[in-house]
Amino acid sequence: MAYEFSIDDVDFLRSRYGTKALEVVADFTLTPESLLKEMPDLRARYGDRAAALVETVRTRRKAVGKLSDPERLLASDVALQQATASQVAAHRAADIAARRPGAVVHDVTCSIGSELMALATADGIGGVIGSDIDPVRLAMADHNLRVTDTAAPWLLARADALAPMSTADVVIADPARRNARGRTFKLEELDPPLLELMAVYAGRELVVKCAPGLDYRLLRDRFGFEGQVQVVSLDGGVREACLWSEVTRPSRRATVLRSDCDDYEITSEDPDEIDGPGVGEWIVDPDGAVVRAGLVRHYAHRHGLRQLDPQIAYLTGDSVPAGERGFRVIDQLGVSEKVLRGALAAHDCGSLEILVRGLDVDPDRLRKRLKLKGSKSLTLIMTRIGRAGTAFLCEPGVRV
Template identity: 65%
Template sequence: MGFRFGPQEVTLLRSDRGRDALASAETFDLTKGSMLADLSALRARYAPFEGALIETVLCRRRAREKLRGADDMLFTDDAVQQATASAVAAHRAGEIAARFPGAVVHDVTCSIGAELVEMAGPEGISRVIGSDLDRVRLSMAQHNCAALASAATLLVADALTPTSTADVVIADPARRSGAGRVFRLDQLTPPLPEILATYAGRPVAVKCSPGLDYRMLRERFGFTGQVQIVSLDGAVREACLWTGRDGEPDRRATVLRTGSDGSTHVYEVTADDADDVPSGEVGEWIIDPDGAVVRAGLVRQYARRHGLWQLDPQIAYLTGDTVPAGERGFRVVETVGVSDKELRKALAAHDCGSLEILVRGLDVDPDRLRKRLKPKGSRPLTLVLTRIGRKGLGFLCEQGVRF
């Protein structure tokens, strides 16, 4: 549980004195080893606000890789954890601007305003509204969106009480309660079924955990919209539920990759793409598709697009003689059994030292297996373990290469 901010702390942090104090606090290490001394020094100068300064600096440091402009923003610890990564939010904003030119967009659970910052960017969005019941977080959002004052309107409002006629509604129900993380859709805050019911008939984007059971959502709650699984730089970030996208595929995987120049490259796979691919013997390479593709159940569509095939129709590993651009491929060195004895023999024969273990379809703990195998050579290799039919099989590969 992070530091609990109140109105006084946020008012101080937004003032000139607060900005100077934060600049001073940023010069401290604020590590486990230095914290007592750092806390004492900051208390001597800024009591009783030393806790707010330390928490803000630590939150900014945690947010730097996730959010653009994090060094000038105000956060709570929970807000940093749930905030949508800037690249993901910017991509969503671009989608909305292209689909609804001139749209007014209302984020009904805006929290500290991280998504509002990105939504106010595209020229195709004419106005941004943010609302929340948490006045402290809303005050932080006012600070974070200060540069967007002409385009952003902020207000205190319940997400389940419509307060605007915005063209598009965005919601991000909290996935944590006082007892910790929650997993049931009706235990989110606000509950997901109630959000969908409140804004029925309007275009809505609801951000959810990437582990969302969207099949159950359709079967139990009657959701008929689109499920978009989004990844960023190899990590699956969210499942976004879209309504008002009639005529579009019911599932979509959106893969975002950050380029060396800071730009974002995008590709998508949808449920409407062709999916007729064979299963067969292993080719020169094994490819583990991006997690967004796997979670969206679009492995076959991805394989068809790139001329790959499956090792087994029920397993997400793909194989082929080339590796798609931007993906990581594992060149197969030898096909092996899965017993410890067979694996040790193969590892020794190939002088294996460091060993990466990837598993699908088998009940194997990679860390425990690696400790049992104890590779002692000098060559880095990857072991891909999977099931083909009912048989476990291993593929010893060269260390993965991204193309």
């Protein structure tokens, strides 16, 4: 069960004594196993504050790679899970600054302030307001902003997201995507509910961060959403579907952010003419943001690729776009286990990555049934071309 911070905890952690205590606790191992021996010592030193210190240090460790300078931040484990990654937030802040230079931006569900920190440090943002109904998270946000080298002036207030309390140029919201049953993708089960949020801020520039599984087509067709849908990924993982209420063109945008190479974007206004289906030397699996935004053909056009099948997102061609993972085709096969087992034995395969799209196949169960005994590592891509199941035996994937 996650530790529940109190305002007193936050006040202690922000104090000079709490800051020193955090430095001491950071030298402990703090694994579930080590805590059995470490916790008595920590309780003897810090009493009732020991649990808050441990949770803070462990959360900071989890935040490495997600939030900038996590060793100075305050966050609970649950708040960290919900927080926007710094790289994603920074890209959005730059977007807003480019569209609305000097804008005042209000995050009405600011939580611990991950979005606020990016906004307050971005060039071109005129001011930042953060509000949240949770006083503990608001106190954490106050600390996190104070230890950040902010450029724009900022203000925090306790307020309900459905009760507007500013006239900011741009409003940002991130409805909670969990309820008592776990993660939810239903529009009416978000907190605050998405449709209520959009109604309250109708006529204002509203940016809403939603789960990547959001059915944005339903939002358009049934509820008349006319803005832009931006699907964002970071280092291969799709992070969110972002709704921009006052941005109508392009209607869809895939934003691919990467730590080790250049970012890129594909939009619905890019050309999408490509050659007919076929099989080239390489198979390319487009980034998830491109697939979820329905921009596979647009991406293929940009890189001179084509689809294996018009209804399947796998692409193929004679080269692999920079930064993407490609699979060099060795053989094209049927999908019966007898055929696959024979081909894998012939290629001396002992380790197999199985990728599936368009077929009802469980990769783990299939791998066990194939009884691999060879020495080589290979990749098997299983998909559908027309109505026929088809498998491609490939060299292990490489990132170009």
